Amino acid sequence: MPIMNWDKSLDIGVKAMNDEHHGLLDIMNQIYDAHAAGKQGATINALVAKLGEACTEHFAHEEAYMQRIGYPGFTNHKALHTSLLTRYGDFAARIRAAGGIASDDFFQFLKFWLSSHIKGIDTKYAAHATSVGR
Numbered sequence: 001m002p003i004m005n006w007d008k009s010l011d012i013g014v015k016a017m018n019d020e021h022h023g024l025l026d027i028m029n030q031i032y033d034a035h036a037a038g039k040q041g042a043t044i045n046a047l048v049a050k051l052g053e054a055c056t057e058h059f060a061h062e063e064a065y066m067q068r069i070g071y072p073g074f075t076n077h078k079a080l081h082t083s084l085l086t087r088y089g090d091f092a093a094r095i096r097a098a099g100g101i102a103s104d105d106f107f108q109f110l111k112f113w114l115s116s117h118i119k120g121i122d123t124k125y126a127a128h129a130t131s132v133g134r
């Protein structure tokens with residue numbers, strides 16, 4: 001069972017970013033499925049590292065996009081990304097220290113990020129893109 005399914009509420013209306021969000025959700029579900037199947041150790045650590053890299057890349061793409069469209073909320077949005085990556089790094093370190101065992105609060109964090117950041121924050125630069133005709 002996936003941690004979360006893609007649904008329309010995650011669609012921000014910018015195709016390239018939707019595609020990347022979709023990719024991130026896929027990796028989150030892979031971690032969740034592996035955890036639910038009792039996987040630990042290197043398998044989990046590798047997936048957690050893969051998600052961290054994909055997030056770092058996605059945020060960089062999103063930040064470049066926001067600058068390209070002249071989004072006025074850029075600085076705040078970038079600060080939120082930095083804080084998400086810091087928290088992600090803390091979770092990843094804890095999971096590694098626990099021998100590759102993902103925790104419930106890690107999945108809560110991922111869910112929160114999906115629902116709150118994508119729906120509440122990413123939609124704002126998307127609205128700006130629409131308003132300036134990008």
Ligand SMILES: [Fe+2]
Pocket residue numbers: 017021058062118122
């Ligand atoms: Fe995003």
Ligand SMILES: [Fe+2]
Pocket residue numbers: 062077081117121122
């Ligand atoms: Fe974002």
